[in-house]
Amino acid sequence: MTHAIEVRNVYREFQQRSGAGARRPVRAVDGVTFSLPSGDVLGVVGESGCGKSTLARLIMGLLPPTSGEVLVDGRSLAGMDRRERARLIQPVFQDPFSSLNPRQRIREIVGLPLAAQGDLPKARQADRVMEMLARVGISSEMAERMPGQLSGGQRQRVAIARALVLHPRIVVCDEPTSALDVSVQAQILNLLAELRRELGLTYLFISHNLAVVEHIATEVAVMYLGRIVEQAPVHELFRTPTHPYTQALLASVLTPDPALGIPDVGLGDTYPDPTNIPPGCRFHPRCPSAFAECAATMPDNIRKDGRLVECLLAVQP
Numbered sequence: 001m002t003h004a005i006e007v008r009n010v011y012r013e014f015q016q017r018s019g020a021g022a023r024r025p026v027r028a029v030d031g032v033t034f035s036l037p038s039g040d041v042l043g044v045v046g047e048s049g050c051g052k053s054t055l056a057r058l059i060m061g062l063l064p065p066t067s068g069e070v071l072v073d074g075r076s077l078a079g080m081d082r083r084e085r086a087r088l089i090q091p092v093f094q095d096p097f098s099s100l101n102p103r104q105r106i107r108e109i110v111g112l113p114l115a116a117q118g119d120l121p122k123a124r125q126a127d128r129v130m131e132m133l134a135r136v137g138i139s140s141e142m143a144e145r146m147p148g149q150l151s152g153g154q155r156q157r158v159a160i161a162r163a164l165v166l167h168p169r170i171v172v173c174d175e176p177t178s179a180l181d182v183s184v185q186a187q188i189l190n191l192l193a194e195l196r197r198e199l200g201l202t203y204l205f206i207s208h209n210l211a212v213v214e215h216i217a218t219e220v221a222v223m224y225l226g227r228i229v230e231q232a233p234v235h236e237l238f239r240t241p242t243h244p245y246t247q248a249l250l251a252s253v254l255t256p257d258p259a260l261g262i263p264d265v266g267l268g269d270t271y272p273d274p275t276n277i278p279p280g281c282r283f284h285p286r287c288p289s290a291f292a293e294c295a296a297t298m299p300d301n302i303r304k305d306g307r308l309v310e311c312l313l314a315v316q317p
């Protein structure tokens with residue numbers, strides 16, 4: 001079967017300047033492998049700095065991997081030019097305030113990808129823009145306005161129309177609702193779910209918000225310091241989280257600290273540092289279930305019954 005996305009043992013390293021001018025490597029993505037069937041939604045969750053946005057940029061072809069390969073629709077991204085990539089895969093970013101050019105009309109913004117491809121006559125391009133705007137709930141009157149004259153939710157609808165106007169197969173959504181009010185978040189999520197069903201889209205959906213991921217994903221990958229430590233179908237993962245990190249993330253949603261207004265992650269103060277990845281299991285300094293071997297032995301990926309877990313406590317099938 002050809003998958004919509006296939007990520008094969010992908011690494012991405014950056015060089016970070018330290019105080020004395022020396023550089024040290026940061027492995028933002030550290031050996032990630034997964035494949036996503038067409039029409040599915042893979043939710044990628046984890047704390048900030050876990051590598052999920054770097055993974056999104058690798059899959060969009062905005063960054064090359066240091067090693068490994070990304071295939072879209074069975075073809076390597078490395079062999080595609082920008083226009084080809086744009087026809088297959090499109091992004092929707094977090095911030096609709098900065099992702100739209102404030103000096104262009106809405107219809108011009110949505111028409112830009114079609115103009116860049118240049119393979120439709122102008123009149124047909126204009127029709128396609130208006131069709132797509134209507135589909136996301138933006139009227140022809142609003143199409144004449146500038147981004148500053150729209151609400152946050154309307155701007156995100158415009159960003160979605162721009163992403164879909166080329167009829168891509170895959171949409172990479174990087175925190176698409178986190179800059180919006182809670183009531184508007186639900187509308188945008190419902191719109192994305194509806195468009196996926198109607199147009200047969202595949203989504204890679206990056207979020208730190210587990211409730212949002214539970215609502216839209218078919219499969220969830222949990223990232224920690226550049227690696228996927230657990231991956232499973234959405235209901236399995238939420239019903240029986242197996243990796244201690246997934247368990248802590250889910251517990252943090254269930255036990256919010258009302259005094260602070262933020263979830264209690266229950267993992268202590270040791271925030272993960274991608275410039276200093278611990279030996280053995282990278283989660284061991286924070287893991288409530290850690291035992292002596294965890295500091296020395298890196299766990300294998302255990303795959304069983306459609307679930308992947310990277311923990312020494314997971315039993316080999």
Ligand code: SF4
Pocket residue numbers: 243244245281282283284287288289290291294299310311312313
């Ligand atoms: Fe925790 Fe050890 Fe499992 Fe790592 S291998 S998640 S430290 S129990």
